[in-house]
Amino acid sequence: MRLRGRKGIREALIAQPELIILEPATYKGKWSSLFGNNNPIHVELGMGKGKFISELSYQNPNINYIGVDMYDELLRRAGEKAELARAADGGSLDNLKLALFNIEKIEEIFDNSELERIYLNFSDPWPKKRHARRRLTHAGFVRKYIEILNEKGEIHFKTDSRSLFEFSLNSFADMGLRMRNISLNLHREGVRTDLVLTEYETKFSEQGVPIHRLEVVIGKQAMDQHLQQLADLERSEEL
Numbered sequence: 574m575r576l577r578g579r580k581g582i583r584e585a586l587i588a589q590p591e592l593i594i595l596e597p598a599t600y601k602g603k604w605s606s607l608f609g610n611n612n613p614i615h616v617e618l619g620m621g622k623g624k625f626i627s628e629l630s631y632q633n634p635n636i637n638y639i640g641v642d643m644y645d646e647l648l649r650r651a652g653e654k655a656e657l658a659r660a661a662d663g664g665s666l667d668n669l670k671l672a673l674f675n676i677e678k679i680e681e682i683f684d685n686s687e688l689e690r691i692y693l694n695f696s697d698p699w700p701k702k703r704h705a706r707r708r709l710t711h712a713g714f715v716r717k718y719i720e721i722l723n724e725k726g727e728i729h730f731k732t733d734s735r736s737l738f739e740f741s742l743n744s745f746a747d748m749g750l751r752m753r754n755i756s757l758n759l760h761r762e763g764v765r766t767d768l769v770l771t772e773y774e775t776k777f778s779e780q781g782v783p784i785h786r787l788e789v790v791i792g793k794q795a796m797d798q799h800l801q802q803l804a805d806l807e808r809s810e811e812l
């Protein structure tokens with residue numbers, strides 16, 4: 574991701590303390606208190622310019638959203654965008670926080686069972702084999718996600734990278750995790766207007782690049798619900 578001009582970035586971030594969290598480790602185990610309610614918390618790891626998380630937070634005021642990225646310039650842009658979007662639509666930013674942090678140490682900012690959903694959107698593919706451990710769907714990361722997700726926990730993953738998708742399918746399968754709603758070409762019938770698209774997804778879909786997507790069922794309650802839905806589906810197809 575190309576970044577421009579660093580002048581004044583820190584000042585801009587400090588000027589938005591309600592939205593931008595520069596010391597997220599302070600809130601480990603306390604995110605609900607920060608939001609001021611017990612609504613579920615959904616997190617996008619590697620949010621980039623923040624379009625996805627900002628739009629979702631507007632659509633779902635009863636869910637708390639946290640976008641995490643390690644670049645201050647991206648946080649500044651995401652913060653500005655979210656402010657502008659809310660000024661235009663009159664909504665509130667109370668259910669959105671943007672956190673500056675390196676995902677490699679994710680366990681330092683979220684406590685066990687603190688999250689309900691993790692979004693991994695267009696994570697860096699790290700195509701070289703020797704960099705496999707850096708892929709955000711590597712078992713080393715997934716073990717951490719399992720700890721911080723709760724009973725309803727799920728991971729939602731989207732990518733344009735065929736190799737990262739295959740790697741991730743195997744990574745989740747090797748860990749005995751259940752996957753559902755697997756799509757090799759999410760926008761096959763035209764761009765899905767019912768879904769919120771990320772910046773990268775918008776760009777790639779316009780170019781006709783297939784987008785791969787899947788959901789991983791982690792928590793026990795999420796698994797029970799998934800199995801029930803499968804049983805209902807099978808029954809309806811028998812009729």
Ligand SMILES: C[S@@+](CC[C@H](N)C(=O)[O-])C[C@H]1O[C@@H](n2cnc3c(N)ncnc32)[C@H](O)[C@@H]1O
Pocket residue numbers: 574618619620621622641642643644647674675676677694695696697771772773774
């Ligand atoms: C390819 S971009 C995707 C951005 C956005 N999710 C989208 O779909 O448009 C990947 C993002 O992940 C962030 N990222 C990669 N590794 C990270 C890490 N270890 N910690 C925090 N952010 C990271 C990058 O800074 C970048 O913004």
